[in-house]
Amino acid sequence: MRRWWNMAALGKGRTQLRSSITYKWLLLLAAITLIPLLVLGAVSYSITKNAIDKKVTDASKQLIRQTAENIDIRFSGYKDIVMQMITNPEIMSLLHRISQRDEEVAEHISLTSKLAYFTAVSPEFKSVSFVTDDMYIKGIFRWDDQAELKSDFYSKTMGAGNDFVWFPTRRGYYSDTADSHEEVVFSVSKQVFNIHDGRQLGMAVVLDIREEMLSEILRNNAASDLRTESFVIDRSGVILSHSNKEMLLTPVAEWFHAEEANLLLREGREDSFVAHYKGKEVLVNYQQLKSSDWRVVHVIERSSLYKDSDQVIQVIAILLAVCALFSIVAAIAMANSVSSPLKRMVKAMKQVHIGNLSTRIHRDEKRIDEIGSLEYHFNDMVGRIEELVQAVYQEQNNKRIAEVKALEAQINPHFLYNTLDAIKWTALFQKANQAAEMARLLSRLLHISIGKGSDTVMVHEELEHVECYMGIQNLRAAGRIEVFYDIEEEAKAYRIPKVILQPIVENAVLHGFADRIEGAVIHIRCHCADGRLVFMIEDNGHGFETDMPDLYDDQSAELPKSASFLGVGLSNVEERIKLICGNEYGLSITSKIGLGTTVTITLPIMKEESSHV
Incomplete structure (x- = not known):
């Protein structure tokens, strides 16, 4: 029972709070200050976010175009080196003599020296090799896995005719007279033709290039304050170059959602979209190289885009907190300026209700607003009521006195009637008929005048x-x-x-x-x-x-x-x-x-x- 009473009292208190002027002022000021600020903050954040997205997307597209252009320039240089090799008379003469041997794997010190001259100008070059249908000719380093690669390189290069062929990144295994080692490389190949008559020589040259070259270009062009990553993929979606070597040669589907990974492989040379990469929301841009069907991919973590926006949100949150505090203080002050006089007035009204007409509100004479006017007129009204009550009381008292006097005065007419009647009969006994008649008429006159x-x-x-x-x-x-x-x-x-x-x-x-x-x-x-x-x-x-x-x-x-x-x-x-x-x-x-x-x-x-x- 006590618990129920406590709950009822709590419910009554909440109802009184919701109906109080202070509570209504709080709601009003919240509507006037907080809601516009919230709307302003949301709109500002949305506009800022959209502007940042557009600006970053444009900047990312520009960056990735520049990166792709830098890679294409490098690739063009590699092609020039290859052409210089296969059009050099001395190299071609050596290759002609070596190809006459009946060997599956051949090498020549003079050829190595000549090729070293070309590869020395570019440290990203790893090795140069020549392959025919049945022979592998070592240039700089020997392919330890040439048996697995030779036929693939040869067939694809010969099938491309006079075009260059780019082979994706692989782990290459090399050896020389000193040691054996492995290195991540990608390759470009070209069919060798006779420099005099343009006849096919049934031979392909393969230039192995260190993958680190691509990583360096990607790192240089992706350097910024944002959390970004750049990498290169082939048409099958395998990562060919990345600063994180653990991600090399892995399919992009491991790092993107399957449907988002497919967006990287669709038709079109460039595009941008929002995706999830390594569990985080990112902005993705890709650009296909002109020299091959490989694609440069640039991802930007979206949370890093909105650092400035987050600062705006923090400022708005602080403003909201300050405004909320100000609203509460202002609401309490304004409500008290209204509710306190009203409470005094309600208290005074209760006193008047129980009959205490001497009650007056102690008002501030300097207050000339509606509350001050209400207090003044309340005091004036109660004063007038008090005067009217006193007047009614006095009137009732006077009426009571008059009624008493009227009752007392009723004795006089009867006495007068009786006296006049006695005078009349006395006059008749004494034969004074005229006096008797006057007494009768006067008695009747008074009787009608006084009435009932x-x-x-x-x-x-x-x-x-x-x-x-x-x-x-x-x-x-x-x-x-x-x-x-x-x-x-x-x-x-x-x-x-x-x-x-x-x-x-x-x-x-x-x-x-x-x-x-x-x-x-x-x-x-x-x-x-x-x-x-x-x-x-x-x-x-x-x-x-x-x-x-x-x-x-x-x-x-x-x-x-x-x-x-x-x-x-x-x-x-x-x-x-x-x-x-x-x-x-x-x-x-x-x-x-x-x-x-x-x-x-x-x-x-x-x-x-x-x-x-």
Whole structure:
């Protein structure tokens, strides 16, 4: 169980690491820096490698052509020596006399002396011999294996006519009066003709040349800083000359793959290809000699070609390592510059989440980037939230206090009702009927005004409220003000904000009919129009000068004296209508001096009881 918990914790840690900003920054910088460097390194290496391959291939072809040309020049010199021998009268005279002998192997001191003159000029010459169908004539050294070679040399040379014949490298066994020895040589032969009439003499001259001569040419032309090898092969693929003597006379198939060895033997005088030589990848170039069908082969170990490229790769690897280190350091620094403030912000958010609204982020005032702006606005937001919470708390507290006071104030209306009722009955007992009626009307007026806690009343209740008020006024004024009602029956079933008609009527009584003894008339009309309920209260009072005063203007003191009443009473009615019904509803007033005033109230159709708290 503990092991499972450890694995789960490890997996969670890995998930958090992969989702962290630092990890993402590392990936981003790796993509921005390392990947381009890798691509650049790969492209550079590929371009460099291809350029080196092309340059080295061209250089190798040029080198092998030069090597083949040097060998051909030497071979041409050997041919000249041979021709000088077989066209020398003294040598030919000696050969003629020797050939008359009935000997299988013949030699003559004078012939040896004459031939030594020619071979002395070229130290690579080993020996000169002459062969006929049945005789071997020693020149410089005797062939100890002449019995095996004589017939082969003779038949091939005679079959070539007037052409030179080149014989591949062999181990030659020689002897003279002093000792016997062996040496690796290759040979060139030519049929001997009569120098006077050109007749065939049935004889061939064979010049043995030390293989070391070829090795020396190959070494001189192959000298370079690269790991290279050069050698000569014949048409059968046998190595005729090589600096490594152990490889002499071995087939190239021993050192190349079989299919690659066959490429060296295909048609064509020159070619180049990539092969595997002694288990290593090499670049191979070959060139066929002009003087024979032998081929000079040049191999270059490819790994030696790319020493400079390897140095480039090492430099790129070092740059990658430096860039990787820089990326890690930069990613951590950049991520910390972002993640550290965010972590502080997350910590602060958690504090706010649990209700600690006094939490603030300690920010660097000098930081003006997005993180700094985020910190600033976070602190500002939390501060505003704290202020709003305090305001809501204060509002709720004030509301609670108001509710308590409202409960306490409910006692006063009941006390007032009871008191007025007692006054009424006392007045009746004392035969003061007018005072009793005023007490009744006042009690009913207060009852409708206070209501049952609702903001709206029925239309007929509001009209009754006006009637109670006018009843009291007419008792005081001996019935000098007449009120006429024109109310649609449909409208009586609707509800309206309470106490909106009485303040308007009161203003007409107190200000419109001031100092008026008789003839005061108020018309109250109500009808429905365009989905709205419309009240019109008209009086024939004094009127005033302005058509429509601003009911919310604080400068109500500047209104005409006759209209100064509009500042408080009607503004209260207007405000309550808009608060309960909406801003599109309210009052409109028209007035003319000496003609009276008309107040129009526009209300929505309300059938349900509405309460504004």
